Amino acid sequence: MSENLAIRCRGLVKRYEEVVAVDGLDLEVLRGECFGLLGPNGAGKTSTLEVLEGLIAPTAGEVEVLGRSWGRHERELRERLGITLQETRLPEKLTVLEIVELFRSFYERGRAVEEIIALVALEEKRRVWYEKLSGGQKQRLAVACALVGDPQLLFLDEPTTGLDPQSRRQLWDVVLGLKAEGRTVLLTTHYMDEAERLCDRVAIVDRGRVIALGTPRELIARVAGHAVVEFAVDGALLDEAALGALPGARGLRRTPGGFALTVDRVHVAVPALLAHLEASRAPLERLSTHSATLEDVFVTLTGRRLRE
Amino acid sequence: MSLVELTLTRLRLFFREPSAVFWTFIFPILLTIALGVAFRNRPPEPVAAAVEEGQGSAALALALAEDPRIEARVLGPREARAALRAGRVALVVSAGPPLRYAFDPTRPESRLARALVDDAVQRAAGRVDPVSAVEAKVVEPGARYIDFLVPGLLGLNIMSSGMWGVAFVIVETRQKKLLKRLLATPMRRGEFLLSFVFLRMLFLVLELPVLLGFARLAFGVSVQGSLALLVLVAFLGALAFAGIGLLVAARATNTQTASGLINLVMMPMFLLSGVFFSATHFPAVMQPAIRALPLTALIDALRAVMNEGAGAAAVARPALLLAVVSLASFALALRAFRWS
Numbered sequence: 192m193s194e195n196l197a198i199r200c201r202g203l204v205k206r207y208e209e210v211v212a213v214d215g216l217d218l219e220v221l222r223g224e225c226f227g228l229l230g231p232n233g234a235g236k237t238s239t240l241e242v243l244e245g246l247i248a249p250t251a252g253e254v255e256v257l258g259r260s261w262g263r264h265e266r267e268l269r270e271r272l273g274i275t276l277q278e279t280r281l282p283e284k285l286t287v288l289e290i291v292e293l294f295r296s297f298y299e300r301g302r303a304v305e306e307i308i309a310l311v312a313l314e315e316k317r318r319v320w321y322e323k324l325s326g327g328q329k330q331r332l333a334v335a336c337a338l339v340g341d342p343q344l345l346f347l348d349e350p351t352t353g354l355d356p357q358s359r360r361q362l363w364d365v366v367l368g369l370k371a372e373g374r375t376v377l378l379t380t381h382y383m384d385e386a387e388r389l390c391d392r393v394a395i396v397d398r399g400r401v402i403a404l405g406t407p408r409e410l411i412a413r414v415a416g417h418a419v420v421e422f423a424v425d426g427a428l429l430d431e432a433a434l435g436a437l438p439g440a441r442g443l444r445r446t447p448g449g450f451a452l453t454v455d456r457v458h459v460a461v462p463a464l465l466a467h468l469e470a471s472r473a474p475l476e477r478l479s480t481h482s483a484t485l486e487d488v489f490v491t492l493t494g495r496r497l498r499e
Numbered sequence: 500m501s502l503v504e505l506t507l508t509r510l511r512l513f514f515r516e517p518s519a520v521f522w523t524f525i526f527p528i529l530l531t532i533a534l535g536v537a538f539r540n541r542p543p544e545p546v547a548a549a550v551e552e553g554q555g556s557a558a559l560a561l562a563l564a565e566d567p568r569i570e571a572r573v574l575g576p577r578e579a580r581a582a583l584r585a586g587r588v589a590l591v592v593s594a595g596p597p598l599r600y601a602f603d604p605t606r607p608e609s610r611l612a613r614a615l616v617d618d619a620v621q622r623a624a625g626r627v628d629p630v631s632a633v634e635a636k637v638v639e640p641g642a643r644y645i646d647f648l649v650p651g652l653l654g655l656n657i658m659s660s661g662m663w664g665v666a667f668v669i670v671e672t673r674q675k676k677l678l679k680r681l682l683a684t685p686m687r688r689g690e691f692l693l694s695f696v697f698l699r700m701l702f703l704v705l706e707l708p709v710l711l712g713f714a715r716l717a718f719g720v721s722v723q724g725s726l727a728l729l730v731l732v733a734f735l736g737a738l739a740f741a742g743i744g745l746l747v748a749a750r751a752t753n754t755q756t757a758s759g760l761i762n763l764v765m766m767p768m769f770l771l772s773g774v775f776f777s778a779t780h781f782p783a784v785m786q787p788a789i790r791a792l793p794l795t796a797l798i799d800a801l802r803a804v805m806n807e808g809a810g811a812a813a814v815a816r817p818a819l820l821l822a823v824v825s826l827a828s829f830a831l832a833l834r835a836f837r838w839s
Contacts (some may be wrong), residue, residue: 244683246839269685276683280675284515285508296504297684340684 196258197222197344197375198243203252205238205399212238213249214399222343225366225376227390229383229485235399236379237277240348243377244274257344270298273342275333277349283322287313290321291335298340311335311365327358334365345369347378351385363388383485393485397493407485414491415483416441416453420461423449424473437463444491449476453483453491501686505694510701513664522663523706527656528713531649534775535718538644545570546612548590549579555594562623563592568615592616641723641806649714650801651774656706657733658768658794661740662747662761664702665695669748670757679839688838692745699741703733723808732804732814735821736797742828743793749835768794796820 198220205213213235220226228236241247242254245261245268254261259268281290291304308314311331316324324332330350337345347366351359359382366389369376380386386393387407395403395410403410411417434452435443439459443452454460457480468475513519550560550573563571571592574582582588583601589612593599598620602609672678681691707730714720722729747764751757771785772778772794781789789795796817803809 246679246683266685269683272683274680274683276676276680278676279680280677281680282508282512282677284512289508289511293501293504293508294684296501297681297686299685336680 194258195222196220196255197224198254198256198377200239200243200254201252203239203242203254204250205235205242205247206250212399213242216252216396216400218394218401220375220377221392222375223370223373224391225370225378225389227386227393228377228379228396229381229386229393229489230379230396231381231489234396236396237348238399239396240346240377240379244272244346245269270300270340271343273337273340273345275330275337275347275350277352279333281321281329281332281336284320286318286320287324287332287335288317290332291339294336295339301340302338304339307335307338310338310368312361325358327354327361330354330358330362331365334362338369342374344375345377347376349379349381351380351382359385383489386485395485395489395492397489402492403488410488411483411485415487416455417483418454418457418480419483419487420452420454420457420464420478420480421446421449422452422464422478423476424468425476426473429468429471429473434464434467437467439463442491444494451487451490453487502690502694502697505686505690506697506701509668509694509698512668513698513702519664523656523660523702524709527652527706527710531645531652531710531714532717534648535645535714538648543568546590546608546615547571547588548592548612548616549574549582549588551576551579551591551593553594559592559594559620563616563619565623566615566619569612569619571616588612590616592620641721641808645714645718646720646806647777647802648775649710649718649720650805651798653707653710653733654736654772654794654798654801655769655774656710657703657736657797658740658765660702660706661699661737662744662765664699665741665744666747666751666761667754667757669695669745670751671754673748673751673837674753682838692833692836695745696738696741699737700734703730703737707733720805722805724804724810728811728814729801729804732797732800732818732821735818735825736793736801739793739797739821739824739828742825742832745832746828746835749832750837752837768792771795773798791820793821793824 196219198218200216200218203213203216203218204211216235216239218239228239230236238247242249243256245256245265256268257271261268285293287308288304291307295301295304295307308317311334313328313331313335316328321329321332334347334350337347350366351362354362363385366376366378370389378389390407392404392406393410394401403414405413429450431443431450434440434450437452437460439454439456440463441453441455443450452460452464461480465475545568548563548569548571550556550563550571552573552575556573560571560573563569579588579591583591583603589602589606589609591601593601600613600616602613604610669678672681682688711720711722743764747760748757751760771781771789772792774794778789778795779786800814800817800821803814807813
């Protein structure tokens with residue numbers, strides 16, 4: 192295994208009785224990068240993460256974490272990893288300080304408790320019981336518990352799900368800080384803006400497999416083009432193949448209220464589209480454009496939206 | 500040191516949960532007060548007897564009135580029967596002749612009333628006792644109901660705080676996925692389980708003085724035997740119930756299941772092990788099974804040390820049973836434990 196890989200897994204399969212959660216997934220995460228696993232609920236992100244974290248055993252496949260395997264080096268790995276789970280309820284009647292101290296006691300080496308609390312901006316809540324914290328504060332405390340062992344590799348499972356925009360931004364700042372310190376971060380999310388903001392590379396996961404991999408920019412440019420033109424016409428039948436082949440366009444897909452045309456060059460494609468509709472006697476009902484996002488990548492690849 | 504932190508955490512969580520503090524410390528004291536007051540020793544009360552109205556009833560009533568141990572009243576035949584049925588009197592006497600006693604021989608107070616009334620009637624008629632006797636009134640220490648009750652409550656408390664404090668809390672930790680989160684750290688599994696056992700031992704140090712101290716101050720209940728032996732027996736009991744608690748918690752994934760299991764395990768012992776009355780009241784065929792229950796062993800040993808001043812040899816059998824239960828339950832629980 193190459194020295195600069197933090198995680199490598201090959202042909203990962205996780206089956207639960209009838210359900211196949213992970214179906215032959217390959218993944219390589221470089222040391223020092225922030226890597227995002229993207230996908231809708233039930234895509235197999237959490238199962239993948241829990242196998243990588245050594246919490247559940249894979250049905251098949253090879254897993255190496257920091258060049259070690261779970262079977263032989265569990266204790267060593269536990270000392271070097273930091274983990275947040277999707278849902279953990281910490282003890283309601285312990286204070287922030289007590290919880291961080293408890294987690295700190297599990298690690299041989301680690302960072303000072305006060306330093307960690309400051310890092311996640313919970314100094315003012317040190318003496319406050321867990322049950323009195325807001326959702327964002329609870330999530331930051333969960334990250335603090337993942338950081339006390341001074342981990343080289345961090346797993347964050349949907350760190351901002353259900354948080355308000357301000358709390359999300361605060362948590363993003365924490366993750367960006369960790370990245371700046373050179374730690375490897377593997378996170379899952381179904382928020383595309385979060386992935387675009389935080390991740391160096393992302394893998395889009397659907398039905399237990401990686402269906403696209405790259406930097407957010409690359410993926411968008413490669414799959415979704417630079418922009419998306421959404422429009423609707425009044426009734427008339429359109430020649431969909433011809434529309435997809437317009438100058439500057441990549442392809443056309445139907446959306447619930449009309450069509451979406453992925454385009455590389457908006458200034459070329461839009462006049463061509465208008466001319467085509469004029470010629471087809473299809474009166475335009477609405478038209479809008481936006482820059483392509485990872486959401487568009489996902490929809491283009493799967494024909495489904497991420498949060499359905 | 501994570502074992503210290505884990506134990507400290509358990510301790511904090513316990514004392515921040517008012518209901519846990521109530522059931523462990525306050526409830527046993529309230530129960531002791533309630534039962535101690537209800538069953539306090541009273542001076543012997545006179546037995547109630549009815550004299551059936553008729554020929555000679557007035558003279559008979561007069562003779563009975565002489566005896567302070569008897570409270571007799573004259574009632575019509577119908578009323579006398581009703582009073583006997585309702586338990587307002589223990590005996591109905593008809594002057595006869597012949598003199599007639601009507602009573603239910605299965606009621607101890609009726610048999611007592613028959614003996615006392617007959618004694619009074621015969622003496623009034625001039626009977627002279629052929630053998631003379633004197634009475635010496637004694638009160639044996641440790642023979643009152645409250646003396647019997649306190650070791651029973653102590654055993655009950657050790658059982659229930661062990662079961663709830665270990666089993667329920669572990670299952671709750673599992674249900675909240677906190678157990679899973681802890682396993683994602685380098686925490687040692689053995690230390691996690693050991694923290695519960697440590698907590699039980701720490702608690703014993705608090706539970707014992709609270710209950711024993713209260714029983715002594717309020718009711719004068721004292722420990723006849725060695726205090727060290729009593730602590731050792733209580734310690735073994737706490738260990739056995741911590742082990743059973745661990746076993747109950749080994750597989751359950753939610754607290755409803757855990758509560759059901761805890762009650763299932765505790766209820767038979769609560770009824771059969773002689774907390775409130777002696778287990779010897781149950782039929783002989785049930786005795787071997789009752790003797791094998793850990794709570795019976797614990798309470799028997801506690802009573803022997805507290806009330807009879809028994810030494811180590813006398814409690815060796817129940818102590819051994821508790822030790823075996825501890826070891827077996829720990830071993831089984833560790834094998835069956837559902838970590839994830």
